[in-house]
Amino acid sequence: MTATSGGVTVVGAGAISALGPTARHLWDGVRNGRVGIGPVKALPMDGLGTELGGEVTDPVRPRRGYRRPEAFRERVVDLALVAAEEAMAALPAGLVPPERFGVVLGTCNAGLLSAREWLRAVRDGTEPDPRLALLVTPQALAETVGAAFRLRGPVLAVNTACASGAGALGLAADLLRRGRADAVLAGGSDAFSDVCFAGFNALESLSPEPARPYDAGRRGLSLGEGSGMVVLVRSDFARAHGLRGIADIAGYGLSADGYHATAPQPEGRGAARAIGAALRLSGVAPEQVDYVNGHGTGTSRNDPAESSALRLALGEAEAARTPVSSTKSMTGHMLGAAGAAEAIVTAYALAERLAPPTAGYTTPDPDCPLDYIPGAARPLAGRAALSNNFAFGGANASLVLTAHGAGHLPPAPDADRVVITGVGLVSPAGRTPAELWEAYRAGRAPVRCADGLRLSAVDFDPDRYLTRRQRRRMDRLAQFGIAATADALAGAGIAAGGAEAEAVGVVFGTGTGPMEAMQRFTEPLLAEGPAAADPAVFPNTVYNQAAGQIAMHLGLRGPTSTLSVGHATGAAVLAYAADLLAAGHADVLVCTVADTLTEQVGRAYAALGAASARPEGAPADGRFTLAEGGVAVVLERRSAALRRGATVLGEVLGYGMASDASRARLWDARGRGVERAMRAALDDAGLVPADVRAVWLAAAGLTAADTAESAAVHRLFGLSPEPELYAPRSVLGEPMGVGGALTLALALHQGRSGGDRPVLLNSSSLGGSHVCLAVRCGAGEPRSTTDTRGESR
Template identity: 40%
Template sequence: MNRKKPRVVVTGLGAITAIGENTNELWDSVVSGIHGIHRVDSLNMDGYMTNIAGEVKFRLEDLDFLKERKTVDRAIEFALRAGLEALQSANLLGQLPKDTGCVMGTCLGGANSWEKWLNLRTKGDHAEPALWKQLRFNGIAETVSSEFGIFGPVVTISTACAAGGNAIGHAADLIRSGKASVVLAGGADALSILAVAGFHSLQSLSSEACKPYSGDRDGLSLGEGAGILVLENEEHARARQANIFAEVLEFGLSADGYHPTAPHPEGEGASRAIRKAIEKSGIQPEDIDYINGHGTGTPKNDSAETMAIKRALGENAAQQVKVSSTKSMIGHLLGAAGAVEGIVTVLSLFHNIIPPTANFTTPDPECDLDYTPNMALHQQQLDYAISNNFAFGGNNCSVVFRKYDPYSVALSTNLEKQSEERIVITGMAQIGAVGTDIDAFWNAVSASEDSPFSMFRDAEGMNTEVSAIQHYDSTSYIARKEARRMDKLSKLAVSVAMEALKNGQLEITSKNASHVGVILGTANGTMESLENFYIPVMNEGAVAANPAYFPNTVFNQAAGQVAMHTQALGVSSTVVDGHASFSSSVCMAYEHLRNGDADAILSIAADVLTPLLISGYKDSGWLENSGASKSLEHQLSKLTIGEGATAIIVETLTSALTRKVPIYAEIKGYGRTYDANQDGGINQSSRGIERAMEIALLESDVSANQIDAVFVAQSEIAHADFGERASVANLFYDANPYVSSCKHVMGEAQGAAAGFQMITAILSMENGRIPQLTEEATTQIIDANIERVLVNAVSLTGSNTSLLLCKYE
């Protein structure tokens, strides 16, 4: 039975930027065409091609909850400030429903904390655990959620400069699918030497305030800040008589599959994102009144965006639409750009005003649209607007907003018919401690033999037992010339994607390329490239900024490389959720497939080990023999950290049957919750993993006594494992499912951990054997008929995911 999808409205706004301590100040400055791109005070910019940026110069430490925290990264401070304002604006502070979610975008996460931590670590000093928690990319979303009492889905998206817009779109999907009634959606990034040195190495920075779309533009201006929107189910908002700023209609994602940093010169990929957003919204190109453009001020980006708008809207409609760049006033906020620019787009509709492109000087024949130079335009009526965000790695995102009218109807044409589409798994692959072969993996998992763990040196040269990748050669998948320009993470992602495509008999051609997507999950991302790029800069300054390394420092580069090598050019995103990242990528793929955004999606997770990463886990207290002071939850930790990559093909049943391929399993539903304390420790009283399992069961219409097995997260962190086992016992009190795990072989493979678990679950259903955990936490292999399983995953810092799989019937 089809369900009517709820409309999604914007009921709260919060922002902090170089031109405003809050949203009202931001809007007043934007309408006035005032820019805040001036000399930077917080960083030493000596030796770089510019010393200006859109720096936030307002005091941050005045908030009471910031005073209570020992270590707060600057990007997290921005997010907390914007979140507080957004909730006050929505009149929801302290009154959030239990299913409230949070989706945050970021490009560089806690970069300032990472720089501090790396300085300590390279000197051989230990760093306090709080610093490690602040530098994690998912630390922004999780800190905001802990502060404001959020218990629903918490998601971090890191699609570089497209992350903020992607966060808004995914948050709207969560509301439409019934996963949340309220979601805080936005993005945050702070100025850092890492970012300055990176764009300096690419010669992309302008020595004056950037001039998007101008004929004499010569580069971008960096900025910093945060923007958060409160998105809400319209019925929920109207029931509490909320003030509604605008409606979020739809969004479109795409991949260029063209180049690690440069956009497709004809805007091919970006045009597909714009066109997809318009089509999903049920409107016509000529309906669009205003586009808040990506508008960075670099020669290639602005001309490519002009081409993209023309391709998407058609020449006639493109000549009629008003376009402007907010970056001309606040700088490029990286992962926060789409969020703040989304706020400006919403206010444009609310006030019927077209914001200007500041600093505009002279027209460019290659940028021949109406780019609204220097002065705001007051319109009689604005109904529809788009916010564009395009990023390194070829990630493209466009979001469509509509002026709110309580009497208008939902226009999306595909939502109801897609809501009943069944989602199946048709391919799988893994690269890890037993190599690349699926049969070898299953033999190792089901043999009850000693684990294939090995020793790995940390930054101090001390040995640590790990689960490291064995018997893998990237040149089996990637030409040597291309592999030399890629880091280990990207090579792993491309390799495991190719294995999954082969396993699932999915051939990507020009006809289906835009219908096949890539969603990558990672816990620690490009640590190798971050170290290779930043350590020389830290020691030698600007002269050591190497342009060969910088493109690989953004977390979405791996997904971009997958798109380039496989030509999967559809939906593209990167999600960062600690050790639950694979499950998060599957959940996101599930939503996109149910919404008709793709026929098939490669859901991938990958993480690698480096000596400094091992030291970080020791600083956190998560590894044995750590020199860090351990809290109660870590005192009995036996976590064996690992590396590896996993991939599955998640596909609509219609597509799978059309292709006539074997189906491994069906994904019936999932649950996502959050339950962390403010210090990042798990709050057992909120029963987070138990609630996630309950939600998965409810969505799947499966009772607890129908579950044959639960693949537990079993991270070997005593506090977390005890809580999960207690939740399983409580939820299945009158049933007796097998409790299973493959971590006796694969260890805790960071973001890929749940991927190995899911593949083990699928193979257990296929082979009628399962690795069962005993009360003594050992593993025994038993024969069993397995038809329905839950696969649990935890981020280690409060996020919980439970996916329900069953045999396909």
């Protein structure tokens, strides 16, 4: 696929927020300084330090349906669909083929209401509706939205807490620039819940009055809910089809604070790195930035840290002259939706050349010495603007938007090949790829049966990696991640905590997320209310908390993001990291994927029909084993690896993504989505089927999925000699999101004696999202940096 340095244009926008049911309501309310924060009506607020929030009071009635319990609606899905329907209306029907239309959705809490309902049923001694399990995870949200519009391109979920929406737009822009889609529906969504209010209340972060960001008298944040969604296309595509643009996304930057689970780095150094990277990659100089839509939460620590970050990134003089405002002063903090909604506001600010105010800002704070636009909106030159979002776990994201039609062209990326230099793992079958390979060859794995489900758990001693004090507030998800990452870095010859590690980024993935922490935090609330909220546990309930712990404990402060793509997570994380490296976001990234077994995770899989005791019509036939574990893989730009003298274990040649987009959330029986992902991976790598030595299958013992994948493989290779086929997950178990990274570790080990012919590695989510990686195992011979078609590799 051809990579391009061209712009990415916002051609459609949709939003639902406390300011109204459309994107226009959002923009009109913000530019007029209208505060939508008021008494919350839909939730009991007793026992909290506030009664206020940015509540959506308009009817939330999407036209498209989704699979759910009859008497239950998942509000985060409804909000996302309403915003998506508005955004999609800007694009002529049929203009983009479904196979070239992707979805990237950011969320902090995903289907938290569904998870709460599940736990409530368990507490009450009733059987939870199995359909609740289909709505809990971030990928379930993304796949539900994609299926509603029959979009069959890449479908991904980004989960960097309050930076999720911004990260989703950045990833979507990457897919377009790399030629992996012609259009992407991207944005964020989060809904109010008593769980979320109780958590922020336990952290003493909630303001008893509408939030007043940057003001000397600020008293905390106001929570908000809603969704912001945009349709993105490449700028040349927009021009060719006469699509009206609102603004362009010129680039984005990511970074990790590596400092604290909830508090920002006080001097703003981490956030400044994200802003600086966004400016560098977009080709926008600090003096060209005419407006900043700030993170602006209204808390005592965040606002000064952000002010310092802007001064570091822009320089004292430019920061002093650049107006800044906070949308959160009017909508409340929309969590995972904030970055998307605020990007929409920033786009309209550029389009209408008007910088909106910060509501409630009246008294300057010496620690926040910038121009925060008090009172009313003011005219704006409208060349370029920043939209910043910073999150729990020290995840920072900054978007650069430019005026549409202004002719700004981001610089061409300094493309490079991406190689693999280190692997670390935590698995029930062993701690090294060699041990896993022997277990697979011998057909053995530690398995126990519980409630009709085959389980394979890790026997893990964390003392080698963490002291008791270090892991006192850390769940097993983070422990697995830290252990695997430490071993991978050591294998790559990078000293954790050293100067070299500071520039290394973390792209984390988890299929089911922090369900251990979610259960520990939520169950006491169901019985006792907000007073039972544990402030030590609440930070662990966000999906990116493990990434933050990895960064903090191992000293990694490069770009960071977190994806949750179900069973396809491991492959998706590797694919995204490879694109980040190829585009110059970093020289080295560690891709870490982890998932843990809990009683309720096992119960959910059993309810969905993956149990050995198969209910009539369920997809499992007694061969499926649910496993846990963690795998970390160090990826590097080849030039950086050569400079370090690193040992190259293999190379990521390309990848493909596709979705079945089934409203029933079942696999396509013919395997057409899997086949499209494999063909896209071959095209991206410049390969033909005859080049492939082996295919590492996603097959894990679920008959419907395994049969579909088998059909796809047979069609792809046709009359060509069929490659070797490996199905390690059918023996070692399906470690949920870890599977794609686990098979890579095995392929690298087995490939040492198999020559350097490429292999394909398949992964598929239970919702029909497919990712295929094309990888060369072993050092091999250097390939030309230009393939036979003259495309940059």
